Amino acid sequence: MRDRAAPTTALVPAEELKSHLPGVEPERQLNDWGRSERIEGIFDRTVAEFFYRYWFRAEVEGIENVPAAGGALLVSNHSGALPPDAAMIAKAIREEHTHARPLNITVEHFFKGYPGFSTLLPKIGCVPAHPANVHRLLYDEDQLVLVFPEGRKATEKLYKDRYRLRRFGRGGFVEAAMRARAPIVPVCVVGAEESAPVFAQVGLMKRLTGLLYFPITPTFPHFGLLGMLGYLPAKFKLRFLEPIHFDDEGMHEDKALVQTVAHEVRARIQEGLWDMLAKRKSVWFG
Amino acid sequence: MDSSRILITGLSTYWGGRLAQALERFPEVEAVIGVDNEEPSVELERTEYVKVGAQHALLRRVVEAAEIDTVVDTRLVVDSATTSSSKAHENNVMGTMNILAACSGADSPVRKVVFKSSTHFYGCHTDDPAFFDETMRRPQQPRTGIEKDIVEAEASVNEFAERHPDTAVSILRFANVLGPDVETSHIKLFSLPVVPMILGFDPRYQFVHEDDVVHALEHAVKHRVPGTYNVAGDGVLALSEVAGLLGKPYAPVLPPWGTGLATSVLRRLGVEIPPEALEQMRYGRGVDNRRFKASGFHYQHTSRETVMKLGEHLRIHPVVRGAQEPYRYEREVEDFLRWSPHVKNTRDKQVTALSRDQLAELQRLLTSFADTAGMDLDRQPAADRAAEAERRAEAAEEAARDAATRAARAEQRAEKQGREAAEESVRQAAERPRPSARPVEHYDDLAAEEVIALLASLEHEDLQTLRVYEREHANRARVLSAIESVLARGGSRV
Numbered sequence: 001m002r003d004r005a006a007p008t009t010a011l012v013p014a015e016e017l018k019s020h021l022p023g024v025e026p027e028r029q030l031n032d033w034g035r036s037e038r039i040e041g042i043f044d045r046t047v048a049e050f051f052y053r054y055w056f057r058a059e060v061e062g063i064e065n066v067p068a069a070g071g072a073l074l075v076s077n078h079s080g081a082l083p084p085d086a087a088m089i090a091k092a093i094r095e096e097h098t099h100a101r102p103l104n105i106t107v108e109h110f111f112k113g114y115p116g117f118s119t120l121l122p123k124i125g126c127v128p129a130h131p132a133n134v135h136r137l138l139y140d141e142d143q144l145v146l147v148f149p150e151g152r153k154a155t156e157k158l159y160k161d162r163y164r165l166r167r168f169g170r171g172g173f174v175e176a177a178m179r180a181r182a183p184i185v186p187v188c189v190v191g192a193e194e195s196a197p198v199f200a201q202v203g204l205m206k207r208l209t210g211l212l213y214f215p216i217t218p219t220f221p222h223f224g225l226l227g228m229l230g231y232l233p234a235k236f237k238l239r240f241l242e243p244i245h246f247d248d249e250g251m252h253e254d255k256a257l258v259q260t261v262a263h264e265v266r267a268r269i270q271e272g273l274w275d276m277l278a279k280r281k282s283v284w285f286g
Numbered sequence: 287m288d289s290s291r292i293l294i295t296g297l298s299t300y301w302g303g304r305l306a307q308a309l310e311r312f313p314e315v316e317a318v319i320g321v322d323n324e325e326p327s328v329e330l331e332r333t334e335y336v337k338v339g340a341q342h343a344l345l346r347r348v349v350e351a352a353e354i355d356t357v358v359d360t361r362l363v364v365d366s367a368t369t370s371s372s373k374a375h376e377n378n379v380m381g382t383m384n385i386l387a388a389c390s391g392a393d394s395p396v397r398k399v400v401f402k403s404s405t406h407f408y409g410c411h412t413d414d415p416a417f418f419d420e421t422m423r424r425p426q427q428p429r430t431g432i433e434k435d436i437v438e439a440e441a442s443v444n445e446f447a448e449r450h451p452d453t454a455v456s457i458l459r460f461a462n463v464l465g466p467d468v469e470t471s472h473i474k475l476f477s478l479p480v481v482p483m484i485l486g487f488d489p490r491y492q493f494v495h496e497d498d499v500v501h502a503l504e505h506a507v508k509h510r511v512p513g514t515y516n517v518a519g520d521g522v523l524a525l526s527e528v529a530g531l532l533g534k535p536y537a538p539v540l541p542p543w544g545t546g547l548a549t550s551v552l553r554r555l556g557v558e559i560p561p562e563a564l565e566q567m568r569y570g571r572g573v574d575n576r577r578f579k580a581s582g583f584h585y586q587h588t589s590r591e592t593v594m595k596l597g598e599h600l601r602i603h604p605v606v607r608g609a610q611e612p613y614r615y616e617r618e619v620e621d622f623l624r625w626s627p628h629v630k631n632t633r634d635k636q637v638t639a640l641s642r643d644q645l646a647e648l649q650r651l652l653t654s655f656a657d658t659a660g661m662d663l664d665r666q667p668a669a670d671r672a673a674e675a676e677r678r679a680e681a682a683e684e685a686a687r688d689a690a691t692r693a694a695r696a697e698q699r700a701e702k703q704g705r706e707a708a709e710e711s712v713r714q715a716a717e718r719p720r721p722s723a724r725p726v727e728h729y730d731d732l733a734a735e736e737v738i739a740l741l742a743s744l745e746h747e748d749l750q751t752l753r754v755y756e757r758e759h760a761n762r763a764r765v766l767s768a769i770e771s772v773l774a775r776g777g778s779r780v
Contacts (some may be wrong), residue, residue: 012576012577012580016580017576017577017580020576020579020580022520022575022588023520025521025590026590027590028521028527028590029527030523030524030527032416032417032490032521032522032572033416033522034488034490034492034524109412112410112412112569113412113568113569114486114487115484115485115487115542117484117486118487118488119487119488122488122490122524123488124409127416128412128413128414128415128416130413130415130416131415132415132416132417132419132422133415133416133417136416136417136574160742203595203625261470263639275319
């Protein structure tokens, strides 16, 4: 098949394109990403509320580092079979921040192709982790976006490797933030590793079920799929670090700079994690 | 209007017919010529139909003979349920190549090509962006026949664009079209008592209303918008939301695994879901429509409004079905209506649609009109003449406006008073210097039809002058009513 570039469409300045964003239709319950205020509200009042307040008894510091307006990219460490950290970060911003802003959580493309997840995840504010999606959210829609640069490597890692950050991909998240000129807010989460420890990964079962991974946790697979929600009541601590700003245009084209910043963000999160772990007296009570 | 001599390929398709109807209404468009293998499916006023398929040698002769400056290709098949895959391939890939071949060459009169494509170009996959923009490639190779065809057809259009940098090539990628008149697989699915879905999936959909499709093609003909553009209404809906707007329950009748098997069972039951639609029912698709908006296009409907319009139509359709006879093309009748010298009343009906001969006649009359206007002032020195003419024109315009407002006000009063006032305003207007002069040379010799044919080309003031003159002299009711209607239309345009 011939592969040719599309004819050059007249270059429209990004600012002008921003002004052509579709307007909000107030009668709708879903937004263009498929997010449902109603379902998100139900999820927030029940599951998230229960885990945030009573099960994990989350503690938050540095919430003021999350900007009250404009796009910002939150970067966090990640863990667990069905990671609870994303929902807790979203809940923390909703509960503690002066502006309860919605958080867009980037998830693997895999979920879009898996029945059930495909319906539910977009409704509660998850978007597929595509650079174009992140850019549109950050630049055009001035939203908060949460990414886990470790990706699958983090959720596959076993309990013995807890709180050791995996490689940060190719720094795509830094590039996205620089292109949108949105600040990066590093986030450290402590407690998620102990709440959903993974003891082993079963490759054969992963292939048979078509799932992203097939972990052995205290409650999965012997309690079925819901067992993935069977978290242990570890104490959650979240720390939002100082934002890193990118004010110059065209920074994203400097690959070396992108890599340097990615390493820097990773180092800050790792450092924060060691610090929090050192101060933690008990896994369960904090 | 950027184009004046337009060739529409695929005239018998829904889009070709609708676009021809839209374009022939513009007086600036000199010629609309439609080609297709099959006869037109809608009633057309002055579009000429030539029965020729995608044979490039024949097409080239048509293009050159008619000095076509714009070619609009509306033929692309984007729904595999409508025809067999080999026919679709023949039409989409070979047909496009042939049509482009007919437009190529250094001596070709074609300056613009508008190609109707589809957002099926992007396909549907798990690793898609939520909003495709025009610069993005599809992440995976196309899997279904229609998608392959579209990618290949666009590749040849792009190749043509590269070779002909002076020709403006616009590719418009349309999202799923909905509307009362068009027929697509998705509309058939939405017409079912329940909206079928794949269990566990709630895909995102974007729609465009059929009228917006025609307007978008029209926009690309009227303006010069080279490049590729997504055309889709604002807003991306979830399929469950669509079902809600249609007022129907949704049924996850298709299993997430073994969907193909279930689809073939459904086909036996009479519900056809083509493979590209099935992909969409699983993964969905959204596109970024902002670039076309930035080119100056305004959508009349959002995705949501489009679905709601369809819902209204689906509810009313069983009641009004069969009320209208479908149009049938009869070559002899169409030829008679277009070319016979005995056809009279079409001129009355279509004041703006003038034939070439009429246009030439008009030109002659207008020149003589200008001459008479000049001759009145012959005695004065040339330098003053222009200023004097301008001053007089202004005075006449003001008086005319005065008379018009007065007449309008008069109409609102009681009938008796109204008649008096109208008479007075006519008297006043008659006192002005211009109206007593004949507005057009040989005006009195013209038949009523000829005068009416002339009206569309005249300015507002001239029309008012003409009205007064006509009232004083021949006072033909037909001419007067025609002037009134042209004036009224002109008023609404301003």
